[in-house]
Amino acid sequence: MAKVAIIFYSTFGHIEKLSKVVQEGVLSAGGKADIYRVEETLSEDALLKLGAPATSTEIPVAGKDVLEDYDAFLFGVPTRFGNVPAEWSTFWDQTGSLWVNGTLNGKPAGLFVSTASYGGGQESTISNCLNYLVHHGMIYIPLGYKNVFPELSNIEEINGGTAWGSGTLVGSDGFRAASKQELKVAKIQGQTFYNTIKCLYASETP
Numbered sequence: 001m002a003k004v005a006i007i008f009y010s011t012f013g014h015i016e017k018l019s020k021v022v023q024e025g026v027l028s029a030g031g032k033a034d035i036y037r038v039e040e041t042l043s044e045d046a047l048l049k050l051g052a053p054a055t056s057t058e059i060p061v062a063g064k065d066v067l068e069d070y071d072a073f074l075f076g077v078p079t080r081f082g083n084v085p086a087e088w089s090t091f092w093d094q095t096g097s098l099w100v101n102g103t104l105n106g107k108p109a110g111l112f113v114s115t116a117s118y119g120g121g122q123e124s125t126i127s128n129c130l131n132y133l134v135h136h137g138m139i140y141i142p143l144g145y146k147n148v149f150p151e152l153s154n155i156e157e158i159n160g161g162t163a164w165g166s167g168t169l170v171g172s173d174g175f176r177a178a179s180k181q182e183l184k185v186a187k188i189q190g191q192t193f194y195n196t197i198k199c200l201y202a203s204e205t206p
């Protein structure tokens, strides 16, 4: 069975919540996924001023050993100016030795995001994440439309997910909770991802 790790960064908890739902999706497809967070780089003072909740200590921090040990990844990234947060690039900036040795080459990865609003960077954040994947030779597995066509094409209800990956819109004040539909899409992304990588690991998957 392919070993899947879900690695996320979350300041306000939205991506953390989505990570748990993506994990349920992997489980529902017969897989297993462990959740990790990347290290916080903001000072406690800065976090307090932002009104961020205390970082939960029960989720372990991912080091580059996690990237080495696992076969496949689902990465959760909140948007910053349509791009990745500093914490995300700091995490990848520590992976130079993996890059030189091609350790991650061929490992599959999917991505999910959160943004304040529509057009706030759902797709650009994921496409910027692809720089890391491409340089490491990883295989990007998009969500696509196949299993989420009704949800992603529903223009009656707002949804932070796209074919690039599931997502949630948190609103300009950051208080909007993920809708049922967004959570459904996140779960389907976990399922779809695991069903896709099952094929890649077919000879190893019982």
Ligand SMILES: Cc1cc2nc3c(=O)[nH]c(=O)nc-3n(C[C@H](O)[C@H](O)[C@H](O)COP(=O)(O)O)c2cc1C
Pocket (backbone or CB within 6 Å): 009, 010, 011, 012, 013, 014, 015, 016, 078, 079, 080, 081, 082, 083, 113, 114, 115, 116, 117, 118, 119, 120, 121, 170, 174
């Ligand atoms: C410095 C900063 C920049 C941000 N830039 C954007 C942005 O460009 N577009 C957007 O929609 N939301 C933006 N946001 C909102 C965040 O994406 C939102 O707080 C985040 O998705 C919440 O996820 P989390 O609870 O997992 O941290 C920004 C937030 C901060 C603090």
